[in-house]
Amino acid sequence: MTYTYSAFAPAGYPSFVLPTKITRLIAPGDAVDETISYNAANHYLPQTKVVDAGAGKLNLATPYSYDASGNMAQLDGPRSTSTM
Numbered sequence: 644m645t646y647t648y649s650a651f652a653p654a655g656y657p658s659f660v661l662p663t664k665i666t667r668l669i670a671p672g673d674a675v676d677e678t679i680s681y682n683a684a685n686h687y688l689p690q691t692k693v694v695d696a697g698a699g700k701l702n703l704a705t706p707y708s709y710d711a712s713g714n715m716a717q718l719d720g721p722r723s724t725s726t727m
Contacts, residue, residue, distance in 0.1 A: 644665055644666065644667050644668075645665070645666040646662050646664070646665055647662070647663055647664035647665075647666075648660040648661065648662055648663065649661060649663040651681070651683070651687060653683070653687075661679075661681060661687060662679060663678060663679055663680070663681075664676060664677065664678050664679070664696075665677040665679075675694065675695050676695065676696045676697055676700075677692060677693065677694050677695075677696065678692070678693045678696040679691070679692050679693075680692075682709075685709055685713065686713055688707065688709050688713060689707050690706065690707060691704055691705065691706050691707070692704070692705045692707075693705075705718070705719065706719050
Protein backbone atom coordinates (compact mmCIF):
# COMPACT_ATOMS: atom_id res chain seq x y z
CA MET A 644 0.00 0.00 0.00
CA THR A 645 1.11 3.52 -0.74
CA TYR A 646 -0.13 6.41 1.39
CA THR A 647 -0.39 10.01 0.23
CA TYR A 648 -0.67 12.73 2.87
CA SER A 649 -1.81 16.33 2.68
CA ALA A 650 -0.82 19.10 5.06
CA PHE A 651 -3.47 21.19 6.77
CA ALA A 652 -2.77 24.49 8.57
CA PRO A 653 -5.75 25.79 10.54
CA ALA A 654 -5.43 29.42 11.66
CA GLY A 655 -3.82 29.69 15.07
CA TYR A 656 -2.76 26.03 15.25
CA PRO A 657 0.30 24.10 14.14
CA SER A 658 0.07 22.37 10.78
CA PHE A 659 -0.51 18.63 10.61
CA VAL A 660 -0.88 15.93 7.96
CA LEU A 661 -3.69 13.48 7.25
CA PRO A 662 -3.88 10.62 4.75
CA THR A 663 -5.78 11.69 1.63
CA LYS A 664 -5.12 8.74 -0.68
CA ILE A 665 -4.35 5.07 -0.17
CA THR A 666 -3.32 2.97 -3.17
CA ARG A 667 -3.54 -0.81 -2.86
CA LEU A 668 -1.85 -3.00 -5.45
CA ILE A 669 -4.23 -5.91 -6.09
CA ALA A 670 -2.45 -7.47 -9.07
CA PRO A 671 0.60 -6.59 -11.14
CA GLY A 672 -0.28 -3.33 -12.89
CA ASP A 673 -3.70 -3.08 -11.21
CA ALA A 674 -4.35 -0.89 -8.18
CA VAL A 675 -7.36 0.39 -6.26
CA ASP A 676 -7.26 3.97 -4.99
CA GLU A 677 -9.12 5.15 -1.91
CA THR A 678 -9.41 8.93 -1.44
CA ILE A 679 -10.42 10.65 1.79
CA SER A 680 -11.67 14.22 2.15
CA TYR A 681 -11.94 16.05 5.46
CA ASN A 682 -14.33 18.61 6.92
CA ALA A 683 -12.27 21.61 8.00
CA ALA A 684 -15.30 23.20 9.69
CA ASN A 685 -15.68 20.20 12.03
CA HIS A 686 -12.16 19.55 13.33
CA TYR A 687 -10.96 17.80 10.15
CA LEU A 688 -13.09 14.72 10.61
CA PRO A 689 -13.41 12.47 7.54
CA GLN A 690 -16.19 13.79 5.30
CA THR A 691 -16.14 11.39 2.36
CA LYS A 692 -14.23 8.24 1.48
CA VAL A 693 -14.21 7.09 -2.16
CA VAL A 694 -13.01 3.57 -2.99
CA ASP A 695 -11.87 2.75 -6.53
CA ALA A 696 -11.53 6.46 -7.18
CA GLY A 697 -10.69 7.96 -10.55
CA ALA A 698 -11.88 8.31 -14.13
CA GLY A 699 -13.49 5.12 -15.43
CA LYS A 700 -13.57 3.56 -11.95
CA LEU A 701 -16.47 2.59 -9.67
CA ASN A 702 -16.10 5.67 -7.41
CA LEU A 703 -17.90 4.09 -4.43
CA ALA A 704 -18.48 7.07 -2.12
CA THR A 705 -19.20 6.83 1.60
CA PRO A 706 -20.20 10.18 3.17
CA TYR A 707 -19.94 10.73 6.94
CA SER A 708 -21.98 13.14 9.08
CA TYR A 709 -21.18 14.29 12.62
CA ASP A 710 -22.91 16.24 15.35
CA ALA A 711 -21.45 19.44 16.82
CA SER A 712 -19.40 17.43 19.36
CA GLY A 713 -17.75 15.31 16.65
CA ASN A 714 -19.77 12.15 17.28
CA MET A 715 -20.70 10.25 14.14
CA ALA A 716 -24.36 10.98 13.41
CA GLN A 717 -24.72 9.24 10.06
CA LEU A 718 -22.73 6.87 7.89
CA ASP A 719 -24.20 6.35 4.44
CA GLY A 720 -22.39 3.61 2.54
CA PRO A 721 -21.93 3.38 -1.20
CA ARG A 722 -24.85 0.95 -1.46
CA SER A 723 -28.43 1.77 -0.49
CA THR A 724 -28.41 -1.13 2.00
CA SER A 725 -25.43 0.08 4.04
CA THR A 726 -26.58 2.94 6.28
CA MET A 727 -26.09 3.45 9.98
